[in-house]
Amino acid sequence: MASITKIKNKDGSTSYRVAWRVGDGKDGKRQQEYKSFASHEEARAHRRTVEKEIESRRVGGPKQQTVFGYLDGWIKEIERKAERGDISPKTAEGYANNIAIAKRSLQDQRLTRLTRSALNAAYDKMLESGKLLRDGKTGPLSKRTVHHVHSVLHNAFADAVLDRLMPENPASFAEPPKVQGKKYRRKVRDYTKDEVERQLKLAQTDKRYPPDTYLMALMLAICGPRRGELCGLAFNDSIDFEAATISIFRNVLEVKGEVVVREVPKSDASVRTISIPLALVELLKQQRKRVLETALKWGEDYSRKPLYVFPGPSGLPMHPKLITRRMDRLAIRAGIDMALVSPVHSWRHTSGSLLWAASRDIKQVQERLGHSTPQITMELYVHSAPTADEAAAEYLGTLIRKN
Incomplete structure (x- = not known):
């Protein structure tokens, strides 16, 4: 040579x-x-x-790959991993969206010639005009979004180095925009006890809401599930009426506008069985009766395996966005200031805070909410700190209003 x-x-x-x-x-x-x-x-x-x-x-053989050609192939491999259940379909969708953003600002060239300077120029372009608007024009992307794009590109090019398609990862030397750390980010706030009471009373008494709205809000407050986990609950494999427990292991996601049921959990800690108060057991039995009546009216085409607690049309899982919309309207009609409020996730925060105030057992709160580490729970819910899970469930059960 x-x-x-x-x-x-x-x-x-x-x-x-x-x-x-x-x-x-x-x-x-x-x-x-x-x-x-x-x-x-x-x-x-x-x-x-x-x-x-x-x-x-x-490196990479005689047929040199271009940046865009490699990124397209990398996304296809990510999508295959999602199909195998190795990663979440939602994660794969996020990767694809970030790569699409990157391709609008990067120049296609030979993969081995991509430099940190080219990446830095692309990041600057994203901050100026990386967002596609509905009228066909472009607008600026936030620093956090550009930082997410950088992270995905770093992962993609790291795989290229492992596959000997690049000598080194140019993203390792690039300079994405700095973003504020978690310590300074705006946090979703809890509902106050008065706000919880107002919403539950409205869901129970207002005829504008379907009868399962009250149960839906109670499940969010007492069990603290994520939105997709609530959609994934089913009577025949998630609810144990005799033991007064629910098992959370199924997740329902929206991927590219479609509802996807994911049996693989978000993490090992996400799979959990938690106790529920007897009053909630009775409400779940009433909901099962309503669901079975609906299934009987619908006929043989109604999906019964699994029999979802909160079903959509024909027994299929409810679209997660419908829960968000219903909780959003409930909060607004209850006169709640929506600043820093997430219609569904504020219920989860509230559940964690109430559990912490009642038990002062951080490990118990972590396991009940399905956090991967106690540190995450501490950061989110320790504002002001022991009892068994059954006692915590009974405390939360006091939220249930008597008919």
Whole structure:
């Protein structure tokens, strides 16, 4: 790849010339480069450097990949992992969205020639006009979004290095925009006890709401499930009426506008069985009766396996957005200031805070909410801190209003 030639100079001295060719060879033309050194050791050292550089450019074989071609293939592999259940479909969708954003600001070029400067320029462009607006125009992306794009690109190019398609990861040296850490981010607030009472009373008495709205709000307050976990509860494998427990292991997601049922949990800690108060057991029995009556009216086409607690049309799982919309309207009609309020997640925060105030057992709260570590629970719910799970469930059961 590079050669060393001993040269006798006119003044009688000796030098060593390193020769090598550069260029991509697309037109069959490659330029010859030379460099001379006084000693053979210097020439050999330079030859090693040159050969290493040439080899790095050849990584990936004769058919050099472009940046866009590689990223498209990488996303397809991510989607295959989602189909196998190795990662969440929602995660795969997020990766695809971020790669689409990156491709609008990056210039397609040979993968091995991508530099940190090109990435930095792309990040600047995203901050100015990386967002597609409905009228066909473009607008600025937030620093946090651009940082997410950078993280996905870093993961993608790290795989390219492992596959010997790139000599090094250019994203490791790029400079994405700095964002505020979690300590300074705006947090979703809890509902106050008065706000909880107002919403539960409205859900129970207002005829504008379906009869399962009250149960839905209670489940969020008492059990603290995530939105998708609530949609995934089913009578035949999640609810144990005799033991007064619910098992959370199924998640319902929206992926590319479609409802997807995911049996693989978000994490090992997400799979959990928690106690519920007897009053909630009775309400669940009433809900099962309503669901079975609906199934009977619908006929054989009604999906009964599993028999969802909160079903959508024909017994299929309810779309997660419908729960958000219903809880949003409930909070607004209850006269709640919606600043820093998430219609569903504020219920989960409230459940964690109430559990902490009642038990002061951080491990119990962590396991009940399905957090992967106690640190996450501490950061979210320890504002102001022991009892068994059954006692905590009974405390939360006092939220249930008597008919």
